[in-house]
Every structure is written in C-alpha cells, then in structure tokens.
Amino acid sequence: MLILGLDVVGENPKRFAVVSWFNGKLERKGEFTLYRLIRFIQSKRPDIVAIDSVTELGDDLRKFLRSLPPETKLVQITGKPGEQRSLQSLAKEYGIRTADRFDPYEEAKLSALLASKGVGYEVLAFEDEVIIKVTRGRSHGKGGWSQDRYRKRVHNLVRDKVREIEDRLRKADIPFDLETEEKDYGLARGEFRVYASREELAGLVKPMHGGDVEVRIYPVERAELGFAPLKGEEAIRERRSIIVGIDPGITVGIAAIDLNGRIIALHSERNMPVGEVFRFISEIGHPVIVATDVSPAPGFVEKIARSFKAQLFVPRESLRVEEKNELLRNLGITVDDDHQRDALAAAYKAYLRLKPKLEHIDARLREVGLSKKADEVKALVIQGYNLGEAMQKVSLRERPKVEEKREEQVREVPDLEPYIRRIRELERKIEMLENENRELREIIKEQRKTIGRLERKLVDYDEEVRRKVLKEKELEAKVKRIETLERQLKEAKALIERLSKDLVQVKRMNVIEIRGSAVPLKVLRVLSWNELERIEREVGLRRGDVLFVINPASAGKSIGEELVERGIRAIITEKPLPEPVREVLREAHIPFFTSEELDVKRVDDFAVVERKTLEDAIEKLLRKWEEEDREREAKKFLKLIEEYRIERAKELERKALEEIERERRREP
Known part of the structure; x- marks a missing residue:
C-alpha cells in the first residue's frame, strides 16, 4: 500500500x-x-x-x-x-x-x-453513479454524397459502440439507464446513467478520444461532501448496527432490523437511484449485513454491501414465496407490497442464520458486564473479529480519554495511574490472546489433517479427471467437426440440385439452338452504359443482335438512341421499358417485347427464345406498326385536305364580298 x-x-x-x-x-x-x-x-x-x-x-x-x-x-x-x-x-x-x-x-x-x-474519514465527493456519453468524434463537414456516406458510417459506429457498452454492463450485472438519439438508421448519441462507482467501471469501459467515435466518462458529483470512516469499526462505534434486506428492481424494497431481530424500517419506492438507497439506509444506521432473497446475489445488492463495507448474505438457494410468507407470519407483521416482503424476508433470514451466535455473545457479555455494548461487540464479530478481540476493543474504548488541553500542559508530578491501567489492560489482553492462540493451534492442527486427507483424494482423482477432461475435449472437437461437415454437405447437395436443374435446361436450349430453331439472346442485367460496355467487351455487340434485359427501369432516351445507332434487331425485357425508350424504339421500328410474351428460357447469363416465335412476333408487331403509320398518314392527309377546303372557302367568300362592295360603289 x-x-x-x-x-x-x-x-x-x-x-x-x-x-x-x-x-x-x-x-x-x-x-x-x-x-x-x-x-x-x-x-x-x-x-x-x-x-x-x-x-x-x-x-x-x-x-x-x-x-x-x-x-x-x-x-x-x-x-x-x-x-x-x-x-x-x-x-x-x-x-x-x-x-x-x-x-x-x-x-x-x-x-x-x-x-x-x-x-481518518474518507472524503466522498462523488455519487455511486457515472455518466457515459457516446458521440461522434468529429464534424461531418458540408453536404455531398461522400459526406452523407461518412455521416451514416459514423452513426453506425456510434450505435455499435453503444451496443458494446450495453452488453458489457449487462454481463457485469451493473444496473443502468440508457437514452439514445436515432439518426440515419444508426445513433447520433447514447447516454448511459450507470449506478456504479468509477472503481467498478475501471477496465470495463474505457474513454475514447480523437477518432470517429468518442466515449467520455463523467462521475456524478455530490452537492455536499460526505465523510465515511476508513475502518468499518469506526462506523460501528458511532452508529446503530443493523441488518438490511434489499429487493432490487424498478421498485426497490428496503427492510432494516437490529441485531436483536426487531424491525426498524420498511420502505419501497419506484425508480429509486443507488445514491438515494445509500442515503436512506445511512439515516437508519450502519449495516453490518446486507441480505438478498435470491441466489446468486444481484449486482445492485453487491454494490450496496461494498459501499458500506458490510458482509453480504446470500441464501443457499433463492427463497420461495411460501417460505417468505411463513417468515412474515412468524413475525406477525403485514407489508404494503411484495417488494417490502422480499426485503424483510431476506433480512430476517440472515438474522436467523446468525441468531445462535448472537445469543452466545449475549450470554458471554452478561458474564463480564458488557451487556450495554452488546450491539457493538456483535457487529465486530460479524465483521470478522473473534469474540475475545471484539470484547477487548470495546473495553479499551471505555477507558477515559485524556483531554487535549492536559496534554499540552506541563505537569510537575508525573501521573502513573494511566500507565498502570494500561499495563493491566495489556496483561488481560495477553491472557486472552494466549487462550485464543491455543484454540487456534488446535484448529490449525485439525485443518492440516483435513488438508492432507483432501490432498490425497485430489491425487487419486487427478488422473481420472484429467483423462475425462481430455476425452470430453476430444469428443467436443469431433462433434463440432461433424456439424461443420454436415452443414457443408447440405450446402453441397443444394448446389448440386440447383446446378442439375440448370444443366438440364442448358442441354435443352443447346439442342434447340443446334437445330436452328432458337435464337440466342445477349443478357444485360440492367439497361445502362456500363452494362453495354461490359457486353461489348465480353461477347461483342453486332447489328441484328437480340438483347434480353432483366431490369430496364433506370434507362433513358439516350440509351434508346444508342441501341438504334447500333442496329439492334429487337429487345426483350422482364419488366416494361420506360416510356422514353419505348418512344425512341417505336420511332425507329425496333420491336420490343416482355419475356412473358415470348416464353424466354434463361439460365444465369445465358438465354434463348424459339426462332419461329420471335420471327412471328416481330413480323406481327412491325405489321401492326405499319398499319398504325398508314392510318396516321391518312389522317394527316385528310386533315390537310380539310384545312385546304376551309381556307379555299374563306378565300372565295372574301372575294365575293369584295365584288359586292365594288358593285355597290359603281351604282350612282
């Protein structure tokens, strides 16, 4: 130290x-x-x-x-x-x-x-609470696609860090509250209120600075400084010793009883913070035992026990509801809710476990005349002192203390009385220590015999356990290997089945193509400039080719003009073509169809269509377009004749009016 x-x-x-x-x-x-x-x-x-x-x-x-x-x-x-x-x-x-x-x-x-x-007294400046803030580490900058992608990435990193801290706190069984701000399918920030001291978080959550994500840890300061004895026995001497039962959760239950089994306090409160629980208990007394009714003990209860430097009582197995109700019936008391019941059952169960020892202490103290200091002696024994040491400590504190002013005064005649009393106290202490030493030597002797016996048993079992462990490890490795191979086999079977179906389809299409009854199609995933360049680079794109497009949704007018320029014979799509592309192809008399109209057979990047079906569809569509063009031209011609007739009638009418006007002027 x-x-x-x-x-x-x-x-x-x-x-x-x-x-x-x-x-x-x-x-x-x-x-x-x-x-x-x-x-x-x-x-x-x-x-x-x-x-x-x-x-x-x-x-x-x-x-x-x-x-x-x-x-x-x-x-x-x-x-x-x-x-x-x-x-x-x-x-x-x-x-x-x-x-x-x-x-x-x-x-x-x-x-x-x-x-x-x-x-001395430890100065307490912070609550047993810590704020952990997780935020982005730097500014995103101004707009733009790159900045948008970076912002989304940072928000995802913040979300991942929040989840990591949340998982660590849950595994460590440390209670906390979490507030988050969602953004871009991630988190802009996360703020934890952790009900634990800075020491408990050491090594569990570390601050981070200077990267894309920042983690900052802020201890919660007390409004007023607190003072806690450096040694537990100082608190025992100054305040009433109690046994506290705690039922943690959204609603916290607290029960306190003294070392004689009398109930001092019962309380339950919703959303009660750790600091408030600590202060509530401190106002009642100093807990020498903090108890819970479940096994293993919740982290919240362990934290309260550590804060008071108290012994933690955990039952061998979690108390059943019937057992708790029986304890309350024996006490003859009713409670406001289940949380008070669970807390009181935990405290009283701890008291019953210690009751024989506490009654023995009472008997000894009555013999030596220290009954007034029974609670202090009991508390020291619970803290780990043996009965002799506890009685010695209490009896030494009973001696009158010399005032500070008398220490500073110069005495002409030395007062030997304090030294004589001190010598007698030391003699009594030596006698008690010698008796205790003899008892401890006997205990050590028995313990050594037990240790020797257990060590011999360990030697006997060691080889057997080692062989068993090795066998279990080997078996576990084989089981994992079998599971891996079974998974790979299942995946291989599924792949073989899919490839078999594709192979049958490919064979059929090859037969059709060899016979000349099918036309191969050049497959494009999307109708875009990059995809046209890929087809040109891999298989070439010639005049008279028929294209098959899986998804033409993003195509525009310029792509249609490019296809016309390259002399594409026809185009088949799985989904309808966009209207601008349809207009360009229609104007250039390049046929376009959907895969449902022509029954296209496709395997991955290979597709064919029956030649006769394609030729008939092209001929039918072109004939339909020719008829539409003729009708459109006829309508256009008739429209011109009608316009000419109307204009001619207007001209004749105008001339007739002019002739009538001239005749009218000639008349006298």
Whole structure:
C-alpha cells in the first residue's frame, strides 16, 4: 500500500510538504505546488492521500478531488467535520511519537502513519453513479454524397459502440439507464446513467478520444461532501448496527432490523437511484449485513454491501414465496407490497442464520458486564473479529480519554495511574490472546489433517479427471467437426440440385439452338452504359443482335438512341421499358417485347427464345406498326385536305364580298 501524507507549507502559491509511506517505510518527497502535486499523484496513483484537514486545500478542494485517480482516496485524518481532534492527540492514542508540531513534514508524516493504521474519514465527493456519453468524434463537414456516406458510417459506429457498452454492463450485472438519439438508421448519441462507482467501471469501459467515435466518462458529483470512516469499526462505534434486506428492481424494497431481530424500517419506492438507497439506509444506521432473497446475489445488492463495507448474505438457494410468507407470519407483521416482503424476508433470514451466535455473545457479555455494548461487540464479530478481540476493543474504548488541553500542559508530578491501567489492560489482553492462540493451534492442527486427507483424494482423482477432461475435449472437437461437415454437405447437395436443374435446361436450349430453331439472346442485367460496355467487351455487340434485359427501369432516351445507332434487331425485357425508350424504339421500328410474351428460357447469363416465335412476333408487331403509320398518314392527309377546303372557302367568300362592295360603289 502507498500512502502520501500532505501538509501546507505556504501560500501564494500554495505549496505542500509530501511524505510517502510504502509498506512501513517513510520517505520525504519534498515541496510541491498544487499543479505539480496533482501530476505527481496521477503518476504514482497512491491508495490514500492523507491530510489533517481538507480545508487546507481551500477553493481548490473540488478541483483536487476531480483530478484524483479513481482508486485513490482522500482521507481527512482528524475526523469528520464537527468532531475533529488534533493530530497530536490521535498520534498519542495510537502510540506514535511526535516531534515539532510546527514542522510541515512532521505533520505530513503523522498523517501518513495514522492513515496506515486505518485512522481518518474518507472524503466522498462523488455519487455511486457515472455518466457515459457516446458521440461522434468529429464534424461531418458540408453536404455531398461522400459526406452523407461518412455521416451514416459514423452513426453506425456510434450505435455499435453503444451496443458494446450495453452488453458489457449487462454481463457485469451493473444496473443502468440508457437514452439514445436515432439518426440515419444508426445513433447520433447514447447516454448511459450507470449506478456504479468509477472503481467498478475501471477496465470495463474505457474513454475514447480523437477518432470517429468518442466515449467520455463523467462521475456524478455530490452537492455536499460526505465523510465515511476508513475502518468499518469506526462506523460501528458511532452508529446503530443493523441488518438490511434489499429487493432490487424498478421498485426497490428496503427492510432494516437490529441485531436483536426487531424491525426498524420498511420502505419501497419506484425508480429509486443507488445514491438515494445509500442515503436512506445511512439515516437508519450502519449495516453490518446486507441480505438478498435470491441466489446468486444481484449486482445492485453487491454494490450496496461494498459501499458500506458490510458482509453480504446470500441464501443457499433463492427463497420461495411460501417460505417468505411463513417468515412474515412468524413475525406477525403485514407489508404494503411484495417488494417490502422480499426485503424483510431476506433480512430476517440472515438474522436467523446468525441468531445462535448472537445469543452466545449475549450470554458471554452478561458474564463480564458488557451487556450495554452488546450491539457493538456483535457487529465486530460479524465483521470478522473473534469474540475475545471484539470484547477487548470495546473495553479499551471505555477507558477515559485524556483531554487535549492536559496534554499540552506541563505537569510537575508525573501521573502513573494511566500507565498502570494500561499495563493491566495489556496483561488481560495477553491472557486472552494466549487462550485464543491455543484454540487456534488446535484448529490449525485439525485443518492440516483435513488438508492432507483432501490432498490425497485430489491425487487419486487427478488422473481420472484429467483423462475425462481430455476425452470430453476430444469428443467436443469431433462433434463440432461433424456439424461443420454436415452443414457443408447440405450446402453441397443444394448446389448440386440447383446446378442439375440448370444443366438440364442448358442441354435443352443447346439442342434447340443446334437445330436452328432458337435464337440466342445477349443478357444485360440492367439497361445502362456500363452494362453495354461490359457486353461489348465480353461477347461483342453486332447489328441484328437480340438483347434480353432483366431490369430496364433506370434507362433513358439516350440509351434508346444508342441501341438504334447500333442496329439492334429487337429487345426483350422482364419488366416494361420506360416510356422514353419505348418512344425512341417505336420511332425507329425496333420491336420490343416482355419475356412473358415470348416464353424466354434463361439460365444465369445465358438465354434463348424459339426462332419461329420471335420471327412471328416481330413480323406481327412491325405489321401492326405499319398499319398504325398508314392510318396516321391518312389522317394527316385528310386533315390537310380539310384545312385546304376551309381556307379555299374563306378565300372565295372574301372575294365575293369584295365584288359586292365594288358593285355597290359603281351604282350612282
């Protein structure tokens, strides 16, 4: 463990004395400005940065907290606000020698040493929530086809990255909410609200900068700083110890009971965030056990347990509804909903598991007169201390503490009473430790016998297990190989069947073509300039060729003129020709048909049509067009005669009127 102790040396600019503690070794690192200190911490990534009071950082406190690596804790050694003690009194309590209290390096050293013993309160600047934003990495630029394709590609990349992060969070069983903005069949952005700390996301989701996609991670800051004891037993001493049951989900259920099995709180709330759950429980007490009613434990419950440094209780198998209802009947209590029921059942099940041990602790404490401290002793035992250690810790805290003012006063006559009491306490502790040591030696002896027996069994089973594993791996490889070959065989059969049908059709068409009763067609996928160039390059395009077009939809007038220019005899299509092409071919008397009219036989890029059918269709269509042309010419001629007749009648009428006018003028 690496711990850095800090103390302010001077202002304008602010400078800090830094002392490091690494596995028992102290080293003076020198003076640092705030900027250099932050760079130094980011490069060394210590476990703890210890300072006697965070107020020494002044207005730079929030900036300093944001710059700390996720795994580094900022610890205020002297206690939480309102209950602070001096460094010297803490050092004396923990048996650390002090020198010049006005030396910044001495103060930094004391902070590092006390932090190594678990003294102090961690400064909590962030909620157990993190915002992850996934967006595009750069501007798309102005319009154009290339920019449109690039924009769609980036939005697809954003969508893929959002799905990747979502999949990782689900596999890690970390709860989250996701908001997305869809665009171009992809995502313009995605924003995750993850209910986990920065430490839990380390290595799971990494920031990305400078590419097409950016991933940025923002921890959610608390409105007010929080302070949590560095060691769990500090919270046990200061607050009521409780057992908490949690039922996670859209509606969160919370139940709290004390270490005597009495119900303290029942609550359920919809869309309750992790931070709110944490604060709700903190207001009730300090949980030493966090319980769930399902196995394995949900990630939400594990997170709450880690946040409080509490033991996690998971039943051997998920509790059935009948079992939960039976527990509530035994308690004689009704609940508002199923979420409160599940949470209370989990908490009470954990209590029943511990009840024999807790009753034994009560009996021992009554014998030694520590019943008033029963909850604190029970909590320490649950945390992992044996009963003797827990009783010793509690009894040591009962001794009266020397006031700080008396420490600073010079006493003329030494007071030996505290030393005598300390010696007696140490003697009692030694006696208890010796008894415990004997018990542990017996346990170790039995454990070694068990280990030896199990090791012999492992040797016996090792070879058999190894052979079984190898056999299973070989069998698994063969099964996968068989599945692959079966799939390939199925695909080959389907291909052979299709090729067989094509071969029969090709043979029939070859026979027809050899007999001269069929006309080969040159097949175009689409009617375009590129496709004409391909046909010209591969097989050539000559006058009198008949073309077969699969999809002519995109063709225009210029393509029709090109076909007329090349002297195409006729064109057959699977779909109707566009109107501009039809007009050009009709004007040039080049016949066009659909494949349904002529019964075209086609296999891939090879197609034929019966010669007689084609000739008859061409002759019939041309004859029809000739008749239409003659009719059109006749109508045109009749129209000219009619126009001439009308004009001639108008001319004769005009001349008659003029003659009448002249006659009228001659009369006297």
